[in-house]
Every structure is written in structure tokens, then in C-alpha cells.
Amino acid sequence: MDLTWSDAQEAFRTEAHDWLRESFAAWQADHGGVDAIPSGDTRAGFGIHLDWERRLFENRWAVVSWPKAYGGREATLWEWLIFEEEYYAAGCPPRVTQNGIFLLAPSLFAFANEAQQDHILPRMAAGEDTWCQGWSEPNAGSDLASLTTRATRTEGGWILNGQKTWTTRGAFSTHLFGLFRTDPTAERHRGLSYLLVPLDTPGVTVRGFGRLDGDEGFAEVFFEDAFLPDDALPGGVLLGEEGQGWKVAMSTTSSERGLTLRSPGRFLATARRLINAWGAMPETFRAEHAALGDRITGVWMQAEAYQMQTYQTVTGTVEGRPSGAESSLVKLWWSELDVELHECAMDLIGVGALAEGPWTKGYQFSLSGPIYAGTNEVQRNVVAERVLGLPRK
Amino acid sequence: MRFAFTDDQIALREAVRDLLAAECPPEVVRAAWPATDGDGQGAGAGARVDAARVDGLWGHLAEMGVFGVLVPEADGGLGFDEVAAAVVLAESGYAAVPHPVVEAMCVVAPATANPAPLRAQVGWGADRLDIVGELVDGAVADFGSAVDPDRIGTLRATMGTAAQLIGLGRRMLDIAVAYVTEREQFGVPIGSFQAVKHHLADARLALEFAAPAVWRAAWSLATGADTADRDVSMAKAMAADAAHLVGRKALQCHGGIGYTVEYDLHLFLKRAWLLERLWGDTAHHRRVVARAIGV
Numbered sequence: 001m002d003l004t005w006s007d008a009q010e011a012f013r014t015e016a017h018d019w020l021r022e023s024f025a026a027w028q029a030d031h032g033g034v035d036a037i038p039s040g041d042t043r044a045g046f047g048i049h050l051d052w053e054r055r056l057f058e059n060r061w062a063v064v065s066w067p068k069a070y071g072g073r074e075a076t077l078w079e080w081l082i083f084e085e086e087y088y089a090a091g092c093p094p095r096v097t098q099n100g101i102f103l104l105a106p107s108l109f110a111f112a113n114e115a116q117q118d119h120i121l122p123r124m125a126a127g128e129d130t131w132c133q134g135w136s137e138p139n140a141g142s143d144l145a146s147l148t149t150r151a152t153r154t155e156g157g158w159i160l161n162g163q164k165t166w167t168t169r170g171a172f173s174t175h176l177f178g179l180f181r182t183d184p185t186a187e188r189h190r191g192l193s194y195l196l197v198p199l200d201t202p203g204v205t206v207r208g209f210g211r212l213d214g215d216e217g218f219a220e221v222f223f224e225d226a227f228l229p230d231d232a233l234p235g236g237v238l239l240g241e242e243g244q245g246w247k248v249a250m251s252t253t254s255s256e257r258g259l260t261l262r263s264p265g266r267f268l269a270t271a272r273r274l275i276n277a278w279g280a281m282p283e284t285f286r287a288e289h290a291a292l293g294d295r296i297t298g299v300w301m302q303a304e305a306y307q308m309q310t311y312q313t314v315t316g317t318v319e320g321r322p323s324g325a326e327s328s329l330v331k332l333w334w335s336e337l338d339v340e341l342h343e344c345a346m347d348l349i350g351v352g353a354l355a356e357g358p359w360t361k362g363y364q365f366s367l368s369g370p371i372y373a374g375t376n377e378v379q380r381n382v383v384a385e386r387v388l389g390l391p392r393k
Numbered sequence: 394m395r396f397a398f399t400d401d402q403i404a405l406r407e408a409v410r411d412l413l414a415a416e417c418p419p420e421v422v423r424a425a426w427p428a429t430d431g432d433g434q435g436a437g438a439g440a441r442v443d444a445a446r447v448d449g450l451w452g453h454l455a456e457m458g459v460f461g462v463l464v465p466e467a468d469g470g471l472g473f474d475e476v477a478a479a480v481v482l483a484e485s486g487y488a489a490v491p492h493p494v495v496e497a498m499c500v501v502a503p504a505t506a507n508p509a510p511l512r513a514q515v516g517w518g519a520d521r522l523d524i525v526g527e528l529v530d531g532a533v534a535d536f537g538s539a540v541d542p543d544r545i546g547t548l549r550a551t552m553g554t555a556a557q558l559i560g561l562g563r564r565m566l567d568i569a570v571a572y573v574t575e576r577e578q579f580g581v582p583i584g585s586f587q588a589v590k591h592h593l594a595d596a597r598l599a600l601e602f603a604a605p606a607v608w609r610a611a612w613s614l615a616t617g618a619d620t621a622d623r624d625v626s627m628a629k630a631m632a633a634d635a636a637h638l639v640g641r642k643a644l645q646c647h648g649g650i651g652y653t654v655e656y657d658l659h660l661f662l663k664r665a666w667l668l669e670r671l672w673g674d675t676a677h678h679r680r681v682v683a684r685a686i687g688v
Contacts, residue, residue: 308605311396384590
């Protein structure tokens, strides 16, 4: 057990800390100040947030763990965690490129050919191409393997038919990575393929719609005899092999559930802001709301425990003991923690919480956490069956 | 940065685990209970062992050097740190050792530089005796406050109690998982029902995140970190909450069978109830954390 950072890691932290604070302030100032910048999940805000992504990329902070050739720093997993801590501690915004850099990229590193990697990864990191995830369908949510959107093989490409939905930032993205049924005779997770689709492909229609928080953060994506040529992207549009889509997709799923999408730094920063907000309340309020103070202490402990559990997990990963279905425990923890953090804030603010504001936005967004990336009911089944070994039937 | 136990700590854990599997099976825990309750009924009816095995267990632990984990090698101890103590105490929790192992290891042995105190020299404080007697066992009535724990002793014992709660929680979860996998109703194992799965997933979740908090507290003590008080209190609060939740879930998943004295679950459940309250209850420790973080 050694919970100290090396000199090199501390130096990395200092460099990230200093650059993030200075550059984040500059970005805000360049776009009219913090209050003038809309959420990245809105049409108006998306482009402004892409400008932030470009600044990160130009200074090699967009994808710190990636190879230098693709814009990264070849940072270790530990340094990536440090970067995340500093990123959220500085108050920097959620990444509008996250579905590409955190969900698609791990699958590209594992399954893409060199031409695909060389073309897609740097453009993704720079925010030139933005990727959305085309998995869910109207009748395939938690039961993803029941999806029916088809890709039919034809001369020089694929014909796509069907519909995806709840596609986050789909209305603003340039590309979609998704699962398509390529063998109509195969059932469930067999006969699926993982395809990379430019959204300007003729026959593809994207229609944005409002989420609970009012932002146009979701989209429906319709495929109507859309012809996707094999050479729409260098190296081809198929990721992995035909019929192996489920396997490729599952490599992304564990990233989404676990650490890479929602690192502890984010929740520690939220907990710290919550504690500051509590401290700013009058003494009389705090005395009257002692129970709320207890809850705030509780959520801080949960965020801190997530940090410790992460250090344990990362140690295992770097020493060759990767975790498996335990990623479902992590998803349960951070998603329910995020709701509790924001519920505390809403109770702190009182009636004013019902007006628009960062905490209100955050609360509404937190409520999606127990739903996306596999509902928490499904995650509990996974924990019971694959971690505890309970019978499936 | 390395959040994992060393090979030495793992070797110690395995040795203690093997010893306790052999010398502290549930019937030994049961034998530490009073022979009869107020109505003259045997609380542990059906599973009596020679009470000498209860006393003998203390000797086995002393012989292995378990009480001397925190005593310097120069004084005949094992010369380990608090992380090793946590590892060992989680095992004693898992086995529900019916002795004040935390107090012997964390308070009495270091204060007296005696790596093998006698059972008669160690116990829970007199103010806690009634709770102990009612809830857990009758074997701890002989403590005098020979050693008044200092700050470090108190922090170590609090952390150690948290480690035991992690072990108890893991044991209760193991018992419940085994039970729901075998027990059939409606023609299938009850562990195949989602409602049961979700109870036990919640139990596993609480333990998954409470345990690292305990190991971190042990490390903070071992390195004299400024945050030691906060970290120990966080560990105790989280471990107590986790063990309490696991106990509730385990009992519920057992149905009527768990609600009997013949079945072993209550031996672990009631010990967890006690440890939740020893060395500061959860409300106390949350306040310590709250003050430290400015709430």
C-alpha cells in the first residue's frame, strides 16, 4: 500500500492544473463569460464546447492517454486519473466528445485496422469529427440484443434500414457508431455487426428531440435504404469482423459502465462545491437542517470511497488483474451517488432550485445516470449473476 | 501509488484465515454464548462443542502472534503496521472470533509491549459490558480497565473494528449467497428471482466501496497522515453501514430459516450489531468527518 504520488506524477498534476485553470478562464472569457455559455448538449452550446475541445487538443490535453501520433501524451492510467481530478476540480465542462473518445475509441484501439485508426482517432480527438452512439432502438433498450435495425450486404457496401433512438448529441454529431443486424437468420447477439456511419450518408435522417432537461440532447436516427459504401471511411466502415458486433460492442460497454466515462474526480469536485454551498448558508439554516448536513457528509464519503476503490481497481489493472463484471458495481455507485449529490443541492437551495441553474441542470442530468449505459436494474442482475454467481434462471 | 496488499500481508492473511477456519467454526462462536437464556432454553441448542475450544482459540491466536501484529519485533511482536492489522482483523470478523481481538491487538499489546496478553487481561470496557452480555456472548465479563487507550490506540481500535465489520459483512453475504443458490421455492432456486438478486447486489455494492475506505484508514494510521482521524471515522461509519445493510439483506433472503437460533446467521448478525456501536457509533463518526471537511 502506497497512496503517494511520484515526483513525475506530481509534476504532471501541476502542469495540468495550471494549464486547465488558465485556459478554461480564457475560453469562458472568449465566449462572453460563464453565464453566456449554453450547455454543450444544446445546438447553440455544442459549437462553443467544440472550441474548448480544440483548445484541449492543440495542447495535448484532449486525450492524454492516447499515443502521441493521435494527439495524446501516452499518459499512464494513473496520470489520466490525475488529469480527470484536475479537470473537474477546475470546473471544466463535461466533454461533448466523450462518446467518441471514451466509448468508441477503446473499441478502435482493440479492433480497428491501421487505416481506420489513423483516420478516425486524430480527427475525433481534435473535435473535427464528432461521434454518437447508435445502439438503443425504440424496442431495444436494456434488451439491446433484440435490436432489429438491418444492414444488408450489397455490391460495394451496405444498405441500412431501421431506427435508432435516445442518441445523445446525435443532432449535432457528424458520425454514428452502431450495431446493425447483418444476419437476419441469426438471433439475439449473433449476427450483429459494428458499423461506422457518416451521418451525411443519403437516406439517413437525424431528428433531435428534447430530453427531460429541455435540451435537444437526444436524437432519433432513421435509416431508409441508406447506402453505406465500404470506402466511406479509410480502412472501411466495418469495425471488427462481420457478425462479431456484439463482442466489439461489449468492449465499449465496460468502458461506459466503469471508470473511463465517469472518473471519481468529477464527483469529488461536485461534493466539494456542495460543501462550499453548505458553508455559505446562514448558521440558522445549517442548525435547522442538520439532517441535510449529515447527508452531505455521507455523499462526500461516497465520492471519497469511489476514489479509493478506483485506486484499488487501477492497481489491479496495471498489475495484470483487470476487473470484469465489477464494472457494474462502479456504474451503480457513481450513478446513484450523482443523484444523491444533486438531491442534497436541490434541498439546500430550496424553492429556488426549481428555477434554471447549474444545480438544477445537474440534477436533471444526474437522473439519467441510473438509466443510461444499462439501467441499474440490469446492472444489479449482472452483479448478482456474474459477481456473486447466483443462478440466471 | 499502489492500492493493494503486499505479499507479506497476504501471507499473514492466509495463515490467519486457515487457522480460523480450523479453530473458529460457527460451533465455536456458538459455544461462547451463555448456555441458557432466561427461560432455561439453550440458545445454541444442537451445536454445542466443548467450551474449552473457545478458550483454546485465544491461545492459538496468541501462539501465531496475532495479538503482537503492532508490537515491535524487538519486543517479541511481529512488527507489522496498521494495514496488516486491518487485514488480520477482517479475517477475525469473517470468523466472528468470540474474543476482544481488536482490543488485544490495537490497545493492550502495544501499550504493554506484550505481544501475547492473557485473555483475562483484555476485554471490552465495563460500560459496554451489558450490551456485550446481552447481544453477543458471556465470555467477556472479566475485563478491568487495565489499559486506558490513548489517541492512537483508540484510532487503531476504531479502524480495527471497521475491518472486522467488513469481514462480518463478507461472511453474511457468503452465507446468504450459498443459501439462495440451494434453497428452492416455486420449483427454482430463490437466488434466480430478481428481487433476491437485487437485495444481494446491494449488499455486495456496499461492501465493495466500504472496504477500500478501511484499507485507506489503515494506511493513514501507518503513515501518520494528517487526515488519520477523518479517515478512520469515515471507515468506521461506512463499514458499520455496510455490515448493517448486509445483515438486513442476508436475514431477509433467508426467510424463516434465518430467524432461528439453530441457524448460524444470527451469530454474525448480532456481532455486527455490537461492533456498529463499539468505539464510537456511526452518528459520532459522521460528525468527526463532517467537522474535518467543513460541513
